[in-house]
Amino acid sequence: MNRKILFALIIVGLLAVSAVSAQNFGFLNNNNDDSMYQVSLMQAFMHGEYNGVISVGDLKSHGDTGLGTFEGVNGEMIILDGVVYQAAADGSINVMSDNETVPFATITSFDEDGNIANITAKNFDDLTGQLDKTIEKYGTNNMYVVKIKGDFSNITVRSVEKQEKPYKEFTQVAAVDQKVFNHTDQTGTVVAVYFPEYMNELNMHGWHLHFLSDDKTKGGHVLGFSNLKGSAQIDEIHEFNMILPTDDTFAKMNFTEDMSSKISSVE
Template identity: 30%
Template sequence: MTDSSKNRLFQHATLASLLGGLYEGSTTFKELLTHGDLGIGTLDSLDGELVILDGVAYQIRANGEAYRMKETDTTPYAMVTFFEADFGFDVDQLTTKEALEARIAPLTQGPNLFYTVKMTGNFRIVHTRTVQKQSRPFLPLMEISDDQRTYTLEYITGTIVGFWSPTYLQGVYVPGYHLHFIDDLRKVGGHVFDYEILEGRIEISQQTGIEIELPQNTDYLKSNLENPEIADQIESIEKDG
């Protein structure tokens, strides 16, 4: 890794491809991890949530449990970066998701850039959800979005990782915050839709560039990903719980 690789966002595939039901793994973790050591995404056949932390990829299955991925395992969609914090601060009292986001916002250079987020600490509560493995023929994401399991993790130490993406690129990226959690024991986690932190360290990096790698499999090349309702669908899928 060169210095120019740090804090450059790499994404394999697009949000639009997931919305369209393209869940077949199209890159290996061996390849993906050459582009970053921190990230999020999903797994082949939409088999759970992906957390990449310290260069290791973990699958959070529908039961909420974490498993380490092999180099030969694949993903249809992931975002990664070589993370190096540009700024950070400590939290030493109970802070809600909304309060923490309000504290972060004025420290950034505005909502038109990409940011990586890493929150490490003791959480009073983390609300998570996970998707269940799908079978062919794959249905569009909207048709299976209600078939998710939610979990409430209380008084747990771990790390929330993810990205802030600007609204004007929705369809390629999830607009706003997109966060996943894994605990310190690497046993449980999931997609985060709410949290409260008791104490910990918040680190943010501004991404200096973005790269999108498009799948080359038949499903992606032959699918019609035009979707005039994409904004409403993203909002529906990403809403709390």
């Protein structure tokens, strides 16, 4: 067969295949990068594995949007537009240098597969309920990262004080060294990450929200809010990559305990 004709046939074939698969997806665009990259696992973190696994610089090579924390649970991490921010326990927001290290994080290269042009929510449960309904259409067994931009009449965030070794379990850290901040009239972005039920304990099932104000002065792990008016962009994710800690603490950790109730109590 003439090579040009063969080439044309292959192209036509590929187009037909992609048209069929596009129809099969509930989701709109299904843009390009659909991978999530995770540092460590929630179970290890809950057990007090706060040693850095990779650097902030390396983390940024895996995406531009996400959340996590820093070595020793030194505050909450919000990754937005490729910048890694720390919401510190003293309430300040800092851009973290590439040399800092990361014990736990999830990050993706955000691309908008769908959106909610106007979203209003009375509170946290109202918002996550609406997000649940939205992703039910596309499949609750996918992972999602959602950016919600808007105005909050009130938002409550927490951060955590840096821990010293020997590290205690995270439930104890949250009980003793958690700092809670309540801010009124904030405009900013919530980065929300959703993991399906079968990934509970690897991360955590459901929605995990971190906030950063537009003026980059306030933020943290979202505990609650009231009266959100804004919009949401949704990134549907189909691929998961995980890097494990390489230290002895992790290698010898006992993972037989069911941590799900502890995870939901602090997150």
